[in-house]
Amino acid sequence: MKPLFMWAGGKNKMLKKYAPHLPQRFDKYVEPFFGGGAMFIWARNKNPEAEFVINDNNESIVSIYREIKNNLVPFKVRLDELEGQYLPLDKPERKVWFYELRHEHAYDYEKWSKAEEAATLYFLMKTAFNGIWQINKNTDGRFGTPFGLGKQKDKVYDRDVLKWWHDALQNTTILCDDFEPVVRAHASKGSFVFMDPPYRDSFTQYNTDFNDEEQERVIDCLFHCEDAMATALLSNRDAGDGFFENRWVNIEYFDVTYTAGRRKKTEDGFEAKAAREVLLMTKYWKHFVPEGGANEN
Numbered sequence: 001m002k003p004l005f006m007w008a009g010g011k012n013k014m015l016k017k018y019a020p021h022l023p024q025r026f027d028k029y030v031e032p033f034f035g036g037g038a039m040f041i042w043a044r045n046k047n048p049e050a051e052f053v054i055n056d057n058n059e060s061i062v063s064i065y066r067e068i069k070n071n072l073v074p075f076k077v078r079l080d081e082l083e084g085q086y087l088p089l090d091k092p093e094r095k096v097w098f099y100e101l102r103h104e105h106a107y108d109y110e111k112w113s114k115a116e117e118a119a120t121l122y123f124l125m126k127t128a129f130n131g132i133w134q135i136n137k138n139t140d141g142r143f144g145t146p147f148g149l150g151k152q153k154d155k156v157y158d159r160d161v162l163k164w165w166h167d168a169l170q171n172t173t174i175l176c177d178d179f180e181p182v183v184r185a186h187a188s189k190g191s192f193v194f195m196d197p198p199y200r201d202s203f204t205q206y207n208t209d210f211n212d213e214e215q216e217r218v219i220d221c222l223f224h225c226e227d228a229m230a231t232a233l234l235s236n237r238d239a240g241d242g243f244f245e246n247r248w249v250n251i252e253y254f255d256v257t258y259t260a261g262r263r264k265k266t267e268d269g270f271e272a273k274a275a276r277e278v279l280l281m282t283k284y285w286k287h288f289v290p291e292g293g294a295n296e297n
Contacts, residue, residue, distance in 0.1 A: 001045070001164050005125045007036030007133075011196065011235065014277070015042055017254050021281060023231045026050055026192035030181035032221075033196045035061070043192065044168050048163075055175040055182045058133075060121055060143065062176040067118040068162065069169035076162065078119035086127065091150040098127055098147045124154050125216065144164045183221040184267075189229040197219065199237035213245070219247060226282040234280040234290040250281040 003012070007187055011018070022042070027050055029043040034056040038100065044052065056062050067075045082101070102124055109117050121143055127147040175182055181196070187193050197218050198210040201269025204268070218234060225232030226249070238244065238253060253275045 001041050002161060003038055003041065004035035004068075004165055005036060005122070006130050009136040011038040012059045012255065013041070014235070014256070018233070018279065021233065021252065021279065024044075024190045026190060026231065028053065028186065028188065028191035030183065030186045030191055030193045031055065031196075032182045032193075033198075034065075034132050035196065039196070040168075042097065043194075048168075052172040053186045054172055054174065055177055055179065057176060057178060058120075059176055061133075062174060063114065063118040064122050064167060065165075067115045068166050069172070069174065071115040072162070072166045074113065074115040075119045075122075075157075078116045078155055078210065079123055079162075082123045084119065085285065086123075086156060087152065087154070094127070094150040095147045098124070098150075102139060102143065106142045106144070109142075123156065128150070162202060170235075180217055180221055184224055187221075187225045187228045187230040191228075193221075193225050193228045193230050194235075195232065196235045200239050215243070222247075222249065222280060222282060230282070232282045236280075238276040238278040238279050240276075243276050244280060247280060249283060251283070252279045253277070254279065 021208055024046075026047060029040070029047070029050050030173045031043075032055045034040070034054045039052065040052070040054060043050070054065070072170075080257070086094060086097060101120065105117075105120050105124060109120070112120065124143055127148055127150070128143075129148045130222070132145050134143075134145040135141055138144065144266050179195070183195070184192060195218055197215065200212070200215060215236070222232050222234050236244065256275050
């Protein structure tokens with residue numbers, strides 16, 4: 001299975017690299033920076049009977065998950081309506097149609113039900129520029145990402161993916177709050193907490209002011225998980241300044257290539273950018289990984 005939408009910084013491509021460090025058993029899964037939810041898919045497939053708690057402070061993203069969980073039928077009806085309008089158009093017509101719908105979502109959304117509003121946003125995300133969440137002044141502080149490639153042929157969204165998420169979210173608590181109270185309330189012995197905050201020194205901040213003081217709060221949550229005997233992993237970008245070193249937790253580095261949101265600007269445009277990501281793990285994590293499944297520091 002895959003996330004509902006592309007999300008810059010999503011962990012789809014990192015899961016294989018993280019695999020030796022992921023817990024093999026847990027009673028509860030907690031993800032306070034949810035975004036696209038790639039790690040949630042792994043956790044749900046690994047232990048579908050666990051308790052799941054997901055959180056994001058982006059109310060618009062949270063509304064999509066809540067409406068898919070609780071109101072799938074009207075959500076899907078709205079998607080099918082928009083898809084039926086969009087697919088017959090050629091690319092120039094699709095672009096005009098997209099911006100008209102984005103304007104309507106920005107300024108005339110109160111006429112819709114919560115399910116219709118969330119489905120409209122989801123459709124915009126599926127047809128917008130890949131993986132970038134942008135808020136603009138000219139979209140009333142609401143979704144403002146530009147139009148994408150417009151190459152969809154026979155569908156815009158995957159019905160099977162939507163159904164999987166509807167089923168998976170049934171035993172999931174969906175929150176929209178600051179990350180810290182979520183972690184402190186739900187991290188406990190036997191739980192797995194995965195924290196993927198906005199990257200340091202990154203373009204893709206998703207319109208959040210997440211400075212190093214905020215990063216320190218995340219690290220404090222990591223140590224809270226250690227004290228609570230919870231398995232906790234913290235993913236971030238290594239800016240090369242030693243910020244994450246000497247934290248008295250296990251640490252691993254991974255070479256990556258960024259292709260969206262954090263690309264390098266050149267005279268010929270933008271190109272993929274080599275970088276390094278960091279994974280911090282509570283020392284308690286080793287009790288949940290099979291022997292030989294990961295290297296201990």
